[in-house]
Amino acid sequence: MKIKISPTEALQNLAASGKLFTDLFRHGTLSVEIYKPEKTDKQQPHDRDEIYVVIAGTGKYESAGQVLDFAPGDFLFAPAHVAHRFTDFSDNFSTWVFFYGPVGGEVPAKSEIKIERWKPEFQPAFFALNKQWIEVDYPLEPLDIAVLSDPESHILNGGGSILSAVLDGEVVGVVALRHTVDGIFELTKMAVNTSFRGKGLGEKLMLAAIDEARNLKAARLILFSNSITSAAAVNLYRKVGFLEISLGSAIYKRANIKMEFPL
Numbered sequence: 001m002k003i004k005i006s007p008t009e010a011l012q013n014l015a016a017s018g019k020l021f022t023d024l025f026r027h028g029t030l031s032v033e034i035y036k037p038e039k040t041d042k043q044q045p046h047d048r049d050e051i052y053v054v055i056a057g058t059g060k061y062e063s064a065g066q067v068l069d070f071a072p073g074d075f076l077f078a079p080a081h082v083a084h085r086f087t088d089f090s091d092n093f094s095t096w097v098f099f100y101g102p103v104g105g106e107v108p109a110k111s112e113i114k115i116e117r118w119k120p121e122f123q124p125a126f127f128a129l130n131k132q133w134i135e136v137d138y139p140l141e142p143l144d145i146a147v148l149s150d151p152e153s154h155i156l157n158g159g160g161s162i163l164s165a166v167l168d169g170e171v172v173g174v175v176a177l178r179h180t181v182d183g184i185f186e187l188t189k190m191a192v193n194t195s196f197r198g199k200g201l202g203e204k205l206m207l208a209a210i211d212e213a214r215n216l217k218a219a220r221l222i223l224f225s226n227s228i229t230s231a232a233a234v235n236l237y238r239k240v241g242f243l244e245i246s247l248g249s250a251i252y253k254r255a256n257i258k259m260e261f262p263l
């Protein structure tokens with residue numbers, strides 16, 4: 001087993017492969033590559049967590065809505081399934097690539113993810129996370145745009161609450177409670193970063209929202225969803241105790257199911 005690979009050796013192997021990247025080392029879940037894109041980085045999201053350590057060159061790194069400058073020696077992280085790419089890079093740019101862990105990415109310890117109440121700086125993530133899941137199947141409706149653009153006016157000022165799941169300063173999940181009438185709150189605008197879906201974060205947010213509703217002295221919770229395009233979410237609602245009731249006059253065109261949680 002090799003225990004040392006120099007950048008020079010890695011680049012020689014890459015040149016011999018005739019490709020933009022090549023495998024250099026494997027051990028357990030760890031695989032190491034070298035990558036040297038030409039003019040444009042066309043890579044797609046990967047199914048495992050990934051680390052880059054820049055060997056040479058400068059440019060910009062785009063990931064999870066952030067655009068960062070990079071230089072030789074910089075460490076860059078790409079969570080599983082998150083779109084990322086290098087842009088405006090110099091001709092001599094090359095980087096080590098380290099893949100590790102299971103397909104789907106490592107699951108952060110539950111203690112690492114904190115549930116926080118609303119902060120104004122959370123608004124861009126509140127908008128972006130909801131836009132991401134809604135637009136998979138439907139266009140944003142005028143009510144969506146209004147609420148996501150100004151959650152203070154549409155949710156907080158009416159006695160509601162917004163909770164955010166925060167990991168290392170990044171908002172990775174959100175859920176809101178909007179007061180309607182007579183102590184009835186709508187559970188709405190729940191969204192989880194694609195990297196964290198299927199890992200228990202949605203349930204963590206739901207249980208936190210139910211506790212928050214009790215703190216707000218809510219009589220009951222309601223929600224609107226779609227049993228076809230959001231089947232996984234509907235299953236989660238049922239799991240934590242929501243029951244289907246008559247749809248009546250839904251406030252969202254995409255809704256085909258209404259549920260409630262008596263408190």
